[in-house]
Amino acid sequence: MQITPFLAFDADPFDPFAALRRLRSDAARGIPASDRAGAFPAVNLWQGADSIAVTAEIPGIAPADIDITVHDDRVVISGERRPPEAAEDAVWLRRERAYGKFSRAIRLPYRVDPDRVEARFHDGVLKIELQRPEADKPRRIRIASA
Amino acid sequence: MSTEVRETEETTAAEPVRGDRDTPVFRPRADIREGKGGVTLTLEMPGVGPDGVDIDLDRRVLTIRGRGRVTQPEGFRQVYAEYAEGDYERVFTLSEEIDEAAIRAGMANGVLTLELPRAEAAKPRRIEVRAG
Numbered sequence: 001m002q003i004t005p006f007l008a009f010d011a012d013p014f015d016p017f018a019a020l021r022r023l024r025s026d027a028a029r030g031i032p033a034s035d036r037a038g039a040f041p042a043v044n045l046w047q048g049a050d051s052i053a054v055t056a057e058i059p060g061i062a063p064a065d066i067d068i069t070v071h072d073d074r075v076v077i078s079g080e081r082r083p084p085e086a087a088e089d090a091v092w093l094r095r096e097r098a099y100g101k102f103s104r105a106i107r108l109p110y111r112v113d114p115d116r117v118e119a120r121f122h123d124g125v126l127k128i129e130l131q132r133p134e135a136d137k138p139r140r141i142r143i144a145s146a
Numbered sequence: 147m148s149t150e151v152r153e154t155e156e157t158t159a160a161e162p163v164r165g166d167r168d169t170p171v172f173r174p175r176a177d178i179r180e181g182k183g184g185v186t187l188t189l190e191m192p193g194v195g196p197d198g199v200d201i202d203l204d205r206r207v208l209t210i211r212g213r214g215r216v217t218q219p220e221g222f223r224q225v226y227a228e229y230a231e232g233d234y235e236r237v238f239t240l241s242e243e244i245d246e247a248a249i250r251a252g253m254a255n256g257v258l259t260l261e262l263p264r265a266e267a268a269k270p271r272r273i274e275v276r277a278g
Contacts, residue, residue: 042229046222053219057192057229059256084188084259086179093151094178097190124192124256125217 040102041077041126050132052108059124060097066121068128070114075128078103111136151178151185152239170232174212174258184244184263191234192256193217199253201260206240210258 046053056077058066066079083099112130119128174189191199194212202209212234243265250261 043226044217044224044228045226046219047225048219048222051222053222055217055219057256059190059192060188061255063255084177084179084186086181086186090179090181090186092178093180093185094176096175097177097188121255123195123215124190125215127217127219129219 039104040098041104043077043104043106045106048129050137052110052112052130052132054106054126054128054130056126057124058121058126061124063121066126068117068119070112070117070130073108073111074105075108075112075130076103076105077126077128151187152241153237169214169216170230171235172232173236174210174234176236184261185240187238187258187260187262189234189236189258189260190256191258193231194234194253194256194258196253199251199258201249201251203244203246203249206243208238208240208244208262209235210237210260211235212258 041056041058043054043056046055054075054077058077058079058081061079061081065082066077069076069078078101080101081099108130110132113133116131117128119126121127174191176190177188179186189210189212191212191214193214193216195215198213198215200209200211200213202211214231214233216231240262244262245265248263252259
């Protein structure tokens with residue numbers, strides 16, 4: 001299993017996406033995605049208000065063959081892409097697609113609520129929306145005037 | 147007998163190029179298998195729905211285009227990217243005639259499956275030799 005750390009908590013604990021944005025600027029400098037990760041499936045991350053979305057391209061898999069597990073600040077996408085059934089006499093002329101089991105763990109910028117996860121799979125694209133637990137949301141503290 | 151499926155390299159960009167929709171155009175990964183009746187081609191085009199595929203066979207030149215849908219979760223902004231989305235295009239040259247009317251295409255979970263049956267004339271035939 002590949003574990004992809006996305007974050008080293010740094011100067012600004014209230015902007016947990018800062019590390020991600022730096023990674024993104026690496027992408028903007030033209031470093032090919034495949035060199036940076038090389039992991040399957042490739043993922044994109046999205047920031048919302050106290051929520052995170054993970055999208056991934058997994059063409060050729062049935063939704064029932066995808067497993068998503070969420071624990072603390074980690075989401076694991078795993079599954080199996082089954083090779084197509086071919087006649088005995090069939091000959092491969094070209095084989096570029098990959099089959100078999102895969103598993104990828106993604107570390108998120110913060111803990112997420114495992115009970116509020118929504119996943120959709122449409123035309124080979126997986127979209128997972130995860131919410132920050134209410135208790136973990138940063139709070140602004142006002143200083144009372146004396 | 148073998149059906150050769152060649153890629154028409156000069157019209158297929160390995161690097162994404164800008165399409166007319168101002169989106170990148172990718173070359174989809176392909177599997178090609180050959181059986182008795184013809185050739186089966188599968189192409190990975192995540193983000194393309196059944197109505198986003200355009201298949202064109204001109205003599206022996208097979209052009210496949212897919213129109214990708216852009217995933218933009220509502221209320222989110224992108225903070226990290228490992229893959230880009232766009233359209234797809236790939237061109238193949240077939241070495242023999244395909245029965246165009248009998249081509250079957252199916253799109254499921256972002257994968258296009260194309261069944262290309264050989265034209266009757268191209269199928270090998272057994273010629274019986276009768277005693278005279």
